[in-house]
Amino acid sequence: MIKAVIFDYGGTLAKSKAPENIVSEKSVERLLMEGIEVEAIDFHNAFFETAEWRMSLHDEGKEIDSYKFYNHLVGIFGHEISKDVSDELEMYLVENGEPDWLVNVEALLIKLSGDYKIALLSNAWLEAPRQILRDKGWGRWFDVMVCSFDIGIPKPDARIFQHTLNLLEVDASEAVMVGDSIKTDIKGAISVGMEAIWVDKEGTSEWKGHTVKTIDELPELLKNI
Numbered sequence: 113m114i115k116a117v118i119f120d121y122g123g124t125l126a127k128s129k130a131p132e133n134i135v136s137e138k139s140v141e142r143l144l145m146e147g148i149e150v151e152a153i154d155f156h157n158a159f160f161e162t163a164e165w166r167m168s169l170h171d172e173g174k175e176i177d178s179y180k181f182y183n184h185l186v187g188i189f190g191h192e193i194s195k196d197v198s199d200e201l202e203m204y205l206v207e208n209g210e211p212d213w214l215v216n217v218e219a220l221l222i223k224l225s226g227d228y229k230i231a232l233l234s235n236a237w238l239e240a241p242r243q244i245l246r247d248k249g250w251g252r253w254f255d256v257m258v259c260s261f262d263i264g265i266p267k268p269d270a271r272i273f274q275h276t277l278n279l280l281e282v283d284a285s286e287a288v289m290v291g292d293s294i295k296t297d298i299k300g301a302i303s304v305g306m307e308a309i310w311v312d313k314e315g316t317s318e319w320k321g322h323t324v325k326t327i328d329e330l331p332e333l334l335k336n337i
């Protein structure tokens with residue numbers, strides 16, 4: 113019997129639309145206060161180079177936090193920054209990070225939370241997914257919110273699924289992972305014995321297991337798992 117529903121964030125609940133220009137402008141202004149002179153366009157490019165470096169670490173089962181992320185970024189220009197400064201840079205992304213919500217998330221959470229424990233499980237190097245959900249006032253519908261930087265291990269590693277199950281106090285067989293990535297969400301969940309529901313927005317049917325086009329279909333589908 114399913115007791116807990118665990119949601120991925122990006123591509124499942126929300127689609128990020130951070131205004132990169134504004135964030136880059138603010139970030140280089142802040143760095144200038146540290147005596148670090150970088151053009152916004154160079155910051156922007158270094159940001160994406162750092163994001164690619166982070167993804168290569170995922171292949172080794174490693175996740176970084178925002179301190180490591182921004183120090184890799186400013187390291188490209190031969191500098192270092194303190195935790196306080198990286199926290200501030202991170203805040204520019206959180207403050208400007210209101211995403212497009214893929215469904216009426218609050219209505220869905222209210223509906224599901226009557227019958228299931230609810231968790232967030234996001235591959236994230238920064239606080240944004242958790243903070244944005246809290247700022248919307250939706251944190252109260254979540255029993256547990258996990259970001260991969262919390263433990264330095266990303267999905268699909270079994271350990272982050274087990275960590276989330278432990279916090280939820282449910283067995284793997286009592287939980288279902290809902291996500292849009294077959295590689296990280298679906299295969300990871302199945303490797304620890306959880307159920308999984310793939311969010312297949314394009315209708316490509318690449319996965320033969322439980323599939324929904326949008327998470328609005330979840331309450332009906334969950335009754336039959």
Ligand SMILES: [Mg+2]
Nearest residue numbers: 120122123292
């Ligand atoms: Mg996703």
